[in-house]
Amino acid sequence: DAGVIQSPRHEVTEMGQEVTLRCxxxxxxxxxxxxxxxxxxxxxxxxxxxxxxxxxxxxxPEDRFSAKMPNASFSTLKIQPSEPRDSAVYFCASTxxxxxxxQYFGPGxxxxxx
Amino acid sequence: xxxxxxxxxxxxTEGAIxxxxxxxxxxxxxxLFWYQQHAGEAPTFLSYNVLDGLEEKGRFSSFLSxxxxxxxxxxxxxxxxxxxxxLCAVRxxxxxxxxxxxIFGAGTRLAVHP
Numbered sequence: 001d002a003g004v005i006q007s008p009r010h011e012v013t014e015m016g017q018e019v020t021l022r023c024x025x026x027x028x029x030x031x032x033x034x035x036x037x038x039x040x041x042x043x044x045x046x047x048x049x050x051x052x053x054x055x056x057x058x059x060x061p062e063d064r065f066s067a068k069m070p071n072a073s074f075s076t077l078k079i080q081p082s083e084p085r086d087s088a089v090y091f092c093a094s095t096x097x098x099x100x101x102x103q104y105f106g107p108g109x110x111x112x113x114x
Numbered sequence: 115x116x117x118x119x120x121x122x123x124x125x126x127t128e129g130a131i132x133x134x135x136x137x138x139x140x141x142x143x144x145x146l147f148w149y150q151q152h153a154g155e156a157p158t159f160l161s162y163n164v165l166d167g168l169e170e171k172g173r174f175s176s177f178l179s180x181x182x183x184x185x186x187x188x189x190x191x192x193x194x195x196x197x198x199x200x201l202c203a204v205r206x207x208x209x210x211x212x213x214x215x216x217i218f219g220a221g222t223r224l225a226v227h228p
Contacts, residue, residue, distance in 0.1 A: 033215075042218060042219070042220040042221060043157070043201065043218040043221075044218075045215055045216065045217070048215060056215060091156060091157075102147065102159040102162060103159070103216065104159070105156035105157050105158070106156060107155070107156050108155075108156055
């Protein structure tokens with residue numbers, strides 16, 4: 001199994017630009033999670049999907065952030081417009097079922113907004 | 115709130131044993147996870163406890179006391195490669211039903227010295 005795939009692995013952009021992060025979950029997994037990790041705030045859950053439907057987006061910082069999951073094998077996290085405080089590592093994770101025992105994380109996208 | 119407390123940093127010597135503690139709010143508790151995260155990499159699953167007691171996996175063991183809101187991760191026969199951050203994550207019951215999302219602690223940075 002290829003594991004969770006994220007792209008790009010690194011992104012450097014200027015303030016005000018749109019940023020799109022991509023994730024392909026493990027095949028067969030029905031839950032997908034977007035996390036953000038910074039030194040100051042640690043690992044925070046932004047949003048999660050079940051069967052492509054957003055279930056809880058209470059962690060999304062503000063309207064500049066949006067996430068979609070058009071099908072079971074693809075999700076995007078978009079920031080528009082980006083700001084320097086959005087600089088972080090963004091992880092996607094997936095898992096199967098309600099009683100699952102772990103989430104599997106992708107390698108992350110390191111975002112730097114100048 | 116859903117506070118999770120763990121020490122910020124620990125140091126230990128190669129070959130020794132180290133215990134990393136984690137305390138959390140007990141109300142609505144539905145499972146505790148330990149993840150390992152090497153610098154610049156994604157978190158990887160180490161252990162899962164939902165019932166009281168000790169779970170052993172090779173050099174790593176995890177203990178849970180639900181009544182006390184307490185867990186620890188025990189690492190034996192420490193190796194240099196064990197230098198990493200160790201994240202305690204707790205799953206609480208979501209009143210809306212369905213998946214119970216994870217909340218991560220800030221992590222404990224462990225440095226193993228020769």
